[in-house]
Amino acid sequence: MTMPGTEFGIRLHGRGGQGVVTAAELLSVAAFYDGHEAQAIPSFGSERMGAPVTAFCRVSDRPIRVREPIAAPDAVVIVDATLLRHIDVFSGLVPDGFVLVNSTRSAAALGLVPLDQLRNPAHLVTVAATDLARLHVGRPLPNVCLLGAFAALTGLVTLASIEKATAERFNPEVAAANFAAAEAGYRAVAEAVHA
Amino acid sequence: MRSQIEGSRAIAQTVARCRPQVVPAYPITPQTHIVEAVGAMVKSGELAPCVFITVESEFAAMSAALGASAGGARAYTATASQGLLYMTEALFNVAGLGLPVVMTVANRAIGAPINIWNDHSDSMSQRDCGWVQLYAEDNQAAVALHVVAFALAERLSLPVMVCVDGFVLTHAVEPIDVPEASVVDDFLPPFVPRQVLDPDEPVTIGAMVGPDAFTEVRVLAHRQLMQALETFTDLTAHYSELTGQHLEAVSSYRTEGTDTVLMTIGSITGTVRDLADELADTDPFGVVSLTMYRPFPAEDVRHALANAKHVIVIERAFAPGAGGVVSADVRTALAGNPIRISTVVAGLGGRAVTTAALRGVLADAAAGTLETFGFLDVKDDVMARELSEVRA
Numbered sequence: 287m288t289m290p291g292t293e294f295g296i297r298l299h300g301r302g303g304q305g306v307v308t309a310a311e312l313l314s315v316a317a318f319y320d321g322h323e324a325q326a327i328p329s330f331g332s333e334r335m336g337a338p339v340t341a342f343c344r345v346s347d348r349p350i351r352v353r354e355p356i357a358a359p360d361a362v363v364i365v366d367a368t369l370l371r372h373i374d375v376f377s378g379l380v381p382d383g384f385v386l387v388n389s390t391r392s393a394a395a396l397g398l399v400p401l402d403q404l405r406n407p408a409h410l411v412t413v414a415a416t417d418l419a420r421l422h423v424g425r426p427l428p429n430v431c432l433l434g435a436f437a438a439l440t441g442l443v444t445l446a447s448i449e450k451a452t453a454e455r456f457n458p459e460v461a462a463a464n465f466a467a468a469e470a471g472y473r474a475v476a477e478a479v480h481a
Numbered sequence: 482m483r484s485q486i487e488g489s490r491a492i493a494q495t496v497a498r499c500r501p502q503v504v505p506a507y508p509i510t511p512q513t514h515i516v517e518a519v520g521a522m523v524k525s526g527e528l529a530p531c532v533f534i535t536v537e538s539e540f541a542a543m544s545a546a547l548g549a550s551a552g553g554a555r556a557y558t559a560t561a562s563q564g565l566l567y568m569t570e571a572l573f574n575v576a577g578l579g580l581p582v583v584m585t586v587a588n589r590a591i592g593a594p595i596n597i598w599n600d601h602s603d604s605m606s607q608r609d610c611g612w613v614q615l616y617a618e619d620n621q622a623a624v625a626l627h628v629v630a631f632a633l634a635e636r637l638s639l640p641v642m643v644c645v646d647g648f649v650l651t652h653a654v655e656p657i658d659v660p661e662a663s664v665v666d667d668f669l670p671p672f673v674p675r676q677v678l679d680p681d682e683p684v685t686i687g688a689m690v691g692p693d694a695f696t697e698v699r700v701l702a703h704r705q706l707m708q709a710l711e712t713f714t715d716l717t718a719h720y721s722e723l724t725g726q727h728l729e730a731v732s733s734y735r736t737e738g739t740d741t742v743l744m745t746i747g748s749i750t751g752t753v754r755d756l757a758d759e760l761a762d763t764d765p766f767g768v769v770s771l772t773m774y775r776p777f778p779a780e781d782v783r784h785a786l787a788n789a790k791h792v793i794v795i796e797r798a799f800a801p802g803a804g805g806v807v808s809a810d811v812r813t814a815l816a817g818n819p820i821r822i823s824t825v826v827a828g829l830g831g832r833a834v835t836t837a838a839l840r841g842v843l844a845d846a847a848a849g850t851l852e853t854f855g856f857l858d859v860k861d862d863v864m865a866r867e868l869s870e871v872r873a
Contacts, residue, residue: 314654328648
């Protein structure tokens with residue numbers, strides 16, 4: 287899959303402590319290594335564990351000058367599914383967009399089928415990223431796992447670049463564990479999408 | 482070489498390559514990542530013989546920077562918001578003593594009510610403290626301005642504030658070309674202080690000056706500060722030769738043949754330029770952005786706006802009880818010209834300055850309904866509710 291359009295906007299919704307801002311940063315670094323221009327910006331709600339957090343990432347083939355929050359995202363990553371009931375996480379989502387939800391439940395079980403905002407139902411997947419993170423990282427930190435899942439869903443970034451970005455950010459042991467989670471996330475989504 | 486890094490980290494790496502000798506600092510959001518990173522480099526020995534002083538307050542940070550600079554050291558610190566206000570007394574002293582301290586201000590609102598997010602209320606409140614003020618439009622400009630700031634400060638013996646929008650720039654991760662150490666070394670000569678406080682050769686600096694000479698001291702300081710524009714232009718031309726990166730005190734974008742000009746300062750510039758591209762064929766407007774705010778580059782502003790009919794100054798702070806801050810200077814610069822000037826105060830306390838809201842401003846301007854002074858994106862219902870609660 288190639289990058290649709292010249293600029294691709296990703297909005298991540300999660301809670302303080304889940305690594306939402308780090309996920310946006312790592313995604314931008316991976317995109318940079320894949321040869322794109324990229325920008326990650328956090329929107330700090332309040333700096334508290336558990337409080338809703340939004341972060342943004344733009345990926346483009348041209349230098350990115352705009353600095354407003356992404357109102358019409360091409361993809362939405364929901365790091366914490368409990369937010370589905372509290373925040374309009376799909377606000378402005380483009381019709382050909384993508385939705386990735388961290389959940390052990392299916393999209394149907396979450397009440398997301400059909401999702402009116404999406405033209406293509408195959409663009410919505412759920413992945414049990416917190417469980418995969420527990421398994422591979424030993425902690426319930428779903429962020430890097432979700433990046434692998436995101437790569438599988440959108441094709442926007444490569445696993446190799448996610449690995450590089452992760453290796454740069456964490457110590458070797460933590461990076462390896464997180465990348466294993468990312469690979470697991472990638473596989474889970476690749477299987478779901480191509481099943 | 483470009484790398485995908487956080488603005489704060491890029492600024493810290495750049496400052497390190499400017500080889501500061503004393504860094505007294507006190508942490509405050511959103512400046513913290515900058516001084517943490519500089520502190521880590523001092524601790525690792527990478528910046529030896531630089532001394533990092535952990536002080537008890539911002540007042541102490543600026544006072545220690547003053548002392549270090551008077552002692553002949555290249556001094557750097559960073560702050561934001563209430564921290565900058567807490568420095569106020571020392572800021573005036575550093576400028577009055579002509580000490581070339583460089584400081585990053587990670588722009589943030591000031592309280593009350595407490596707010597950690599970005600606007601320009603902090604640095605604008607200190608516009609008259611005698612420091613040069615430079616505002617970064619993006620992180621690439623931010624790193625370059627820091628290198629230029631040290632050279633500018635030391636050439637004129639004046640302190641320089643580099644203002645970088647908090648969170649919007651300091652916490653953005655994007656491709657930034659941090660100037661190479663060799664380039665910085667070529668550009669920035671070692672600090673040669675004009676006068677040094679030295680116990681072996683005692684001198685007095687900052688002695689009391691009475692009515693007989695105080696005015697003259699102030700006039701000379703003003704004239705010295707006014708030289709900063711020309712020196713900045715010289716330095717940035719040299720910097721451009723070395724790096725290919727172009728910096729201007731006042732820059733114009735798509736202003737040719739456009740009657741309406743949006744004037745910007747800081748990180749909203751990119752968003753506004755993107756909008757100017759988008760509307761170039763349908764509703765064209767120009768963008769004039771300020772990198773230098775103090776001294777105010779009046780002549781350059783006049784030149785940039787010479788063909789404009791309507792200038793809309795988008796400000797990230799305002800003067801309660803009066804109106805615009807930057808636009809007051811623009812009005813003075815354009816006095817006598819038949820150019821309409823409007824002030825739009827935008828993005829206070831971190832409210833996003835959106836393309837949608839800016840389109841509204843342009844539409845109002847085209848319809849002739851834009852007020853001379855107003856606020857972007859104000860929620861009238863929130864204010865009405867508040868007022869009704871007060872009345873009840």
